[in-house]
Amino acid sequence: MHRTEVVITGLGAITPLGRDVESTWSALLAGESGIRGGVLPSHQDTGLPDIVAGTMAIDPAELLLPVQARRLDRSQQAALVAAAEAWADAGTPRVDADRLASVIGTGIGGVRTLLKEHDVLETAGKRRVSPRTVPMLMPNAAAALISIEYGARAGAYTPVSACSSGAEAIALGARLIRAGEAEVVIAGGTEAAITPITVAGFVQAQALSRYSVEPASASRPFAADRTGFVLSEGAAVVVLESAEHATARGAHVHAVLAGVGIAADAHHITAPAADGSGQISAMRKALAQARLAPENISHINAHATGTPVGDVAEAHAIREVFGRATVTAPKAALGHLFGAAGAIEALMAVLSVKHGVIPPTRNLTTAGVDPDIDLDLVADRRDAPQEAVLSNSFGFGGQNVSLIIASARNHALHRPC
Incomplete structure (x- = not known):
């Protein structure tokens, strides 16, 4: 009896660091x-200050046909750009439409369209x-558009779980394959x-970074003087396949999605559980599914947004499961992409x-590391074999997702149950 293994054969992204996967990865390593x-001009009538943010390195509309771009919200444009790169990178798989699915998570969907068209109505x-307002603002549009573009009839799904949406989408994709539905x-x-x-909402919640020395220093996960996260935008998409399907078509496999873990805090709408129970559970579930021990994880890609409370809570949860683990935090360079964060960071783990x-964690040297963060933090790039990486994504609502990405070189693709 064998378990269906899930492999990753395609990668696509558009982020604040680059227009595609290669440029994003190169910039992160550098x-x-x-x-x-x-990014936003100050408004005397609202009291909003100038802010720093992670806007996409290129307007996604420039990478689409003009007539297509005009009919899409910016979030949908980004999703289609990333999906096109991922599909091409996977070698444009030939697959029965009824065995192909689309799963694209988002935190809020087409909010820019909603606000713009509301202003039009008022003025x-x-x-x-x-007349395109509703399809441009609805959260499920990105998944639906990708389903239409590639003829995916096995289902079009849209996890909406705040900061964990992108990771949850990848986890759901793996479940569909393992369940035999795709x-x-x-x-x-x-x-x-x-x-x-x-x-304005995040300012009022005191969640945004107040570090004002320079924009590049504003996102400071684990730093002693961190004050909050930096809002960013973008998209990341992977192509998942059953190992059997990938092998049959001779696909190039980037990595194996060895394990996923999902858990809820059932505690508070924004604050993580003080004992880290939900985060700990997600990480342990991922390890169990991957049949790996904590010592088999080469490093952890932390959720680490740069908030004073959140970073400490995650550090404590990581130490509970892994001890003083090796950890990196890409949000220091990327900012927080919210619904796309878990997907881009899983892609970085691949x-x-x-x-x-x-990859290094920026901004750890100016004021040092918070003494409550007792982890082996990677401040400078480290070159060493990475057999398996755990990537965390923890969202408002206490929704926790952990993904384990394993090397395709050494991970058995057909292990006994």
């Missing part, structure tokens, strides 16, 4: 930052509101929600095991 200033009346899944996350209202390198 220690560059995708955080920019002056110009209902006749000026776009052989190939286009999975990932997308977000484009840098708007005055979202900024490249880590494929190339044998741990």
